[in-house]
Amino acid sequence: MRRRLVKENRPKVILYGLGPIGISTGKILAQRQSIEIVSAIEIADDKAGKDLGELLGIKAARGITVSKTLGEAKNYGIADVVVHTTSSFVETVFPQLEEIISGGMNCVSSTEELFFPILKAPDATRKIDELAKKYGVTVVGTGVNPGFVMDTLPLFLTGVCERVDEVHIQRRVDASKRRLPLQKKVGATLDADEFYKRVETGTLGHIGLRESLQYLAVNLGWNLDDIEEQVDPVISEKDITTEYFHVKKGQVAGIKHIARGFTNGKAVLSLDLRMYVGAEKSFDRITIGGNPSLEIEVKQGTPGDIATASILANSVSLAMHADPGLINTKYPMWPHCEKL
Amino acid sequence: MRRRLVKENRPKVILYGLGPIGISTGKILAQRQSIEIVSAIEIADDKAGKDLGELLGIKAARGITVSKTLGEAKNYGIADVVVHTTSSFVETVFPQLEEIISGGMNCVSSTEELFFPILKAPDATRKIDELAKKYGVTVVGTGVNPGFVMDTLPLFLTGVCERVDEVHIQRRVDASKRRLPLQKKVGATLDADEFYKRVETGTLGHIGLRESLQYLAVNLGWNLDDIEEQVDPVISEKDITTEYFHVKKGQVAGIKHIARGFTNGKAVLSLDLRMYVGAEKSFDRITIGGNPSLEIEVKQGTPGDIATASILANSVSLAMHADPGLINTKYPMWPHCEKL
CATH class of the missing domain: 3.30.360 (Dihydrodipicolinate Reductase; domain 2)
Structure with missing residues (x-):
């Protein structure tokens, strides 16, 4: 499937998960004028139903009511990128990723295991990669560690x-x-x-x-x-x-x-x-x-908290530009030494 | 045009230019068992016609006679990547790049201006990028500086x-x-x-x-x-x-x-x-x-001499894997901060 073109220059972003990392990333994204947050998802009762602007403490994000599930979310499938911050484990997030990808949306995830899942979860990795290619979307697993300092x-x-x-x-x-x-x-x-x-x-x-x-x-x-x-x-x-x-x-x-x-x-x-x-x-x-x-x-x-939220926010553009698939199953697109 | 597939796992490389950087890069490549150097080009009279193995001081590269021009070179157009180290200036290398690209070969170049030529030489940059896309090849301009330390x-x-x-x-x-x-x-x-x-x-x-x-x-x-x-x-x-x-x-x-x-x-x-x-x-x-x-x-x-030769050698794989076109005219394929 061909990558869907973004019709305007403002990528539409859904926040999926409003724990500490989701909130920090949301704060950064809400302040980037060229990005539009269109929905937010959080299953926890103390946040679902609330106003995103109030949860983030940012006026620009007001008027968005937090949904309990992606399926219920406004703009499901119209968004360009889902910023996903729910769990550390591939097994836990697999159905969530399936839903995101099948909705035709790119995904940036803080799931630690998703940074390089091929050895621990080869089947899930192949399924995610194949599904992403089928729907023409990019899945990025990143963070400060894993994702930056030690890899x-x-x-x-x-x-x-x-x-x-x-x-x-x-x-x-x-x-x-x-x-x-x-x-x-x-x-x-x-x-x-x-x-x-x-x-x-x-x-x-x-x-x-x-x-x-x-x-x-x-x-x-x-x-x-x-x-x-x-x-x-x-x-x-x-x-x-x-x-x-x-x-x-x-x-x-x-x-x-x-x-x-x-x-x-x-x-x-x-x-x-x-x-x-x-x-x-x-x-x-x-x-x-x-x-x-x-x-x-x-x-x-590298200060962990802000760095993690930042690299997630900075990966929104990457998710829009990179070839479809799960990102670290492919050759990194910069020169590095390899035993040849 | 679709990217030509490499028929075996050993990319065929042509060395184009045997000045100090070309020689250093050639030494590295000649020792990588999964790469095959198939030709070498150098216009200077003291090197043209000589045996590449002797010039590099490496046995594995023996039996390749240095040609004066790319057109005369054995395996012209059959090679996968040309490692190009002739001049610092886009204007000087433009006809050389045209010949490489039109021959259907990817190119890794040490030309300093080619690292980010769009502002100094917009017309040449667009032509190189378009030609590379037409022939389905990737052109990488890199080095230690420009190419690494300061960018x-x-x-x-x-x-x-x-x-x-x-x-x-x-x-x-x-x-x-x-x-x-x-x-x-x-x-x-x-x-x-x-x-x-x-x-x-x-x-x-x-x-x-x-x-x-x-x-x-x-x-x-x-x-x-x-x-x-x-x-x-x-x-x-x-x-x-x-x-x-x-x-x-x-x-x-x-x-x-x-x-x-x-x-x-x-x-x-x-x-x-x-x-x-x-x-x-x-x-x-x-x-x-x-x-x-x-x-x-x-x-x-970062030690300049060995680092430059190394990043050129390490870019051979990048030139084989990245999308067709001139590399730094596109969005870098890793997260970075940008004013949004």
């Missing part, structure tokens, strides 16, 4: 390398400057036992680290023998007081989540993410071993 | 920004560690008068800085009121001895080339490139002012 940015940097032997990425986030939910999310104030229990039940840990690692390996043309993933607490070495609470010496200050990819027993890829209260500073550091070797630092790091 | 990398970084107000880029290259031609190219050992004379005749100065600036402005959606470009000598404050020669105190140590883009009297874009012997260290620094603001440093900088 696309390092791969972009390899564009100037003749040869890449290893890639190591460190991300340090001083959680004490972040919002309360993030401080809770990293497990601050827990004891170590409780921390590990929550890791086992899947309520602690960063989603998408494995996807970032696999995206790098596949696009560098590397066959990994093994992947190791490890989540541990960072134990506070002193008493720390944040805006919200106290972390005592010996309690959990936050999380250390590391993924490594091995070839011939050597960790050729490592993604080392630490988010905890009391981190001396935030930074992102990408080290590429090869020819040339490169070391890149993002001073102060 | 695509900063634009890539804006993908995580809600809003970009200004972008400032510094590149410092300690020329004393570089090859003799580069030390000469930056004007080392000249006196200031001679330096400015050479700038006037166009034999000194970095080509492509204006193109990098315009690429950033157009893709960020900014209308610049004015562009200023200034080339000055860096005067040595002490006697310096390199592997090749002595720079006395008061002589030119190298070049300072700055381009600025203004809106409402403010320099919202600045590209500040300094290459000189005796620079304390090499680095690239990208500062983005906006929300969030970001500061990124490439420690030791």
Whole structure:
């Protein structure tokens, strides 16, 4: 099917999901004059039926009543792009994506697993990609991490390398400057036992680290023998007081989540993410071993909250311009080093 | 015209131009097992007629005799990608590109002006783009600078920004560690008068800085009121001895080339490139002012020589996968911030 042309220069956007990320992204989009938000979807009772402008705190978005489902939404199927922020997992979002794509709408999603789902969910990935091609729409899974710091940015940097032997990425986030939910999310104030229990039940840990690692390996043309993933607490070495609470010496200050990819027993890829209260500073550091070797630092790091909402908002144009299909199942459209 | 399919997995490459960059790129490509170099072109008498393997110093490339023109080359029109490294200027390379494209071959070119030629050479740009679409091939103009440090990398970084107000880029290259031609190219050992004379005749100065600036402005959606470009000598404050020669105190140590883009009297874009012997260290620094603001440093900088050859070699796959046309006349296929 041919891509539907946008009849005017103002892409029509539907917000699907009004959790913290959906709200932040909505705020950015509502302030972009060349984009028009035409509908919003949120199943939660405290938001459905409300006025979007009030939820976003932005006048320009007034007059749009939040619907419970996409099917009920005004402009269903007339919109150009759905900005989708409901869940981290491909399995959960699959029926939602089916509905969006079959409605003939492009989709930008914050679903972490959707950034590079081919290895974890090959069947769903192929179905999404085929369906998107059938309806002539583009599906973009993105965010700051996965989507930027530990995958696309390092791969972009390899564009100037003749040869890449290893890639190591460190991300340090001083959680004490972040919002309360993030401080809770990293497990601050827990004891170590409780921390590990929550890791086992899947309520602690960063989603998408494995996807970032696999995206790098596949696009560098590397066959990994093994992947190791490890989540541990960072134990506070002193008493720390944040805006919200106290972390005592010996309690959990936050999380250390590391993924490594091995070839011939050597960790050729490592993604080392630490988010905890009391981190001396935030930074992102990408080290590429090869020819040339490169070391890149993002001073102060890439601020997670605003960066995620921004890259989702900035992907609306990408979803309108890129070829139909699921975006990271295709060759990235910029030069990068690959083993050839 | 439909894109011609590559019948086997080994793209056939022609090297067009065997100057220092052509040779370096050829060395990389000759060592990539999944690429096959099928011809080489060089007009210079000391290379035409010679064996490519000997010129590259690589056995795998033996048996290919260097032709003087593309028309005479074996496999003309059968190759998938021409790696073109002949001149910095669009006007000079235009007939060469016409021949490559009309031969049905994709092209990766180091021509600096070709990185973003639409503003300087709009007619040639449109003709190249139209011709490439007619023949179903992709033309990529790239390099480390323009092509990476001061344009695509900063634009890539804006993908995580809600809003970009200004972008400032510094590149410092300690020329004393570089090859003799580069030390000469930056004007080392000249006196200031001679330096400015050479700038006037166009034999000194970095080509492509204006193109990098315009690429950033157009893709960020900014209308610049004015562009200023200034080339000055860096005067040595002490006697310096390199592997090749002595720079006395008061002589030119190298070049300072700055381009600025203004809106409402403010320099919202600045590209500040300094290459000189005796620079304390090499680095690239990208500062983005906006929300969030970001500061990124490439420690030791991106090494120019190997990086340029690498990005050319890495663009062979891009030229095979991207949609037909001239690459930077289209929307970049990754999220970036734009004024909307």
